[in-house]
Amino acid sequence: MKLRLGQTNRLTVVRRAEQGLYLSGGPEDILLPNRYVPEGANVGDELDVFVYLDSEERLVATTETPLAQVGDFAWLEVAWVNQFGAFLDWGLMKDLFVPFSEQKMKMQKGRSYLVHIHLDPQTYRILASAKIERYLSKDWPPYHGGDEVDALIWQKTDLGFKAIVNNQFAGLLFDDEIFRELHGGDRLRAFVKQVRPDGKIDLSLQRKGQKAVADFSDILLNHLRTNGGFSALGDKSPAEEIYALFGVSKKVFKKAVGDLYRRRLITIEDEGIRVNENEK
Numbered sequence: 545m546k547l548r549l550g551q552t553n554r555l556t557v558v559r560r561a562e563q564g565l566y567l568s569g570g571p572e573d574i575l576l577p578n579r580y581v582p583e584g585a586n587v588g589d590e591l592d593v594f595v596y597l598d599s600e601e602r603l604v605a606t607t608e609t610p611l612a613q614v615g616d617f618a619w620l621e622v623a624w625v626n627q628f629g630a631f632l633d634w635g636l637m638k639d640l641f642v643p644f645s646e647q648k649m650k651m652q653k654g655r656s657y658l659v660h661i662h663l664d665p666q667t668y669r670i671l672a673s674a675k676i677e678r679y680l681s682k683d684w685p686p687y688h689g690g691d692e693v694d695a696l697i698w699q700k701t702d703l704g705f706k707a708i709v710n711n712q713f714a715g716l717l718f719d720d721e722i723f724r725e726l727h728g729g730d731r732l733r734a735f736v737k738q739v740r741p742d743g744k745i746d747l748s749l750q751r752k753g754q755k756a757v758a759d760f761s762d763i764l765l766n767h768l769r770t771n772g773g774f775s776a777l778g779d780k781s782p783a784e785e786i787y788a789l790f791g792v793s794k795k796v797f798k799k800a801v802g803d804l805y806r807r808r809l810i811t812i813e814d815e816g817i818r819v820n821e822n823e824k
Contacts, residue, residue: 546570549595550614550663550670555605557589567593567605576605596670599638611635614661614670617679617696617708619729621656632659632672646673656729658698658708681712685745687736695734695747697726707734707747715745722749724787750792760792761800765809765819773819778812 547553547570555567555574565581566573576593585591593605594613611634612618620632623639630651631639642651642659651657651674659672660679673679676698687693687709695715698706705726709715717726717734737746751759767790768775777786779801783794790797801817804810811818 580607642672648674685713691736697730715747761803768819776816
């Protein structure tokens with residue numbers, strides 16, 4: 545098995561030493577220092593470990609889980625800065641280096657930035673870069689309208705929010721599709737509206753179509769049943785209040801209310817909506 549530097553590997557314990565356990569890692573064994581050795585680990589055991597380079601550029605393993613791995617886009621905070629670049633806290637003892645050449649603007653201690661983690665092809669060191677566009681996939685996105693995806697919020701634009709889709713592609717959430725406060729680094733579920741001719745992906749925070757209404761109708765009915773059979777939210781309620789409680793647009797909410805009403809499961813009142821007595 546080829547060792548994956550900067551990623552989690554399953555390695556076998558081959559020997560014990562004073563400083564820890566040595567794991568199989570190809571041409572040379574890799575040290576798992578005592579502080580990371582799981583209780584009861586023995587020679588022959590297989591362990592899931594993250595492999596990176598220590599301060600002296602030697603291969604080392606840890607059972608700690610970093611905030612991101614090689615190949616990932618991640619929102620990370622600057623721990624310190626020196627004359628060579630910035631160092632990001634990624635959950636390990638050794639911070640992640642971002643050279644000045646890989647910064648879009650000079651990074652500041654205490655601030656967080658979206659970066660891509662990669663291996664430098666010349667030095668084989670694990671580095672991060674804020675030049676995100678360079679690391680987005682050039683392949684055509686294999687998605688269709690309605691597909692559910694993971695979205696990592698990137699930055700605000702005049703149209704809405706840029707996002708990284710499934711850790712590979714560029715996407716955009718338009719302002720009129722957003723009914724909640726968003727911040728850089730937020731991870732959320734989104735749905736593909738369309739893939740544009742330029743390969744960019746238009747996103748929505750809600751599933752479109754009749755299936756979305758049917759799914760939410762069930763959620764709304766269950767909410768009513770478990771909250772005394774009544775909700776003060778109705779057709780005239782602000783969209784922000786509806787989204788804050790249910791995570792859907794007012795349009796989806798109103799369609800679900802209409803669906804439940806037509807099925808004679810609820811009654812619409814001036815003060816809100818109520819489950820019919822025989823449906824509680």
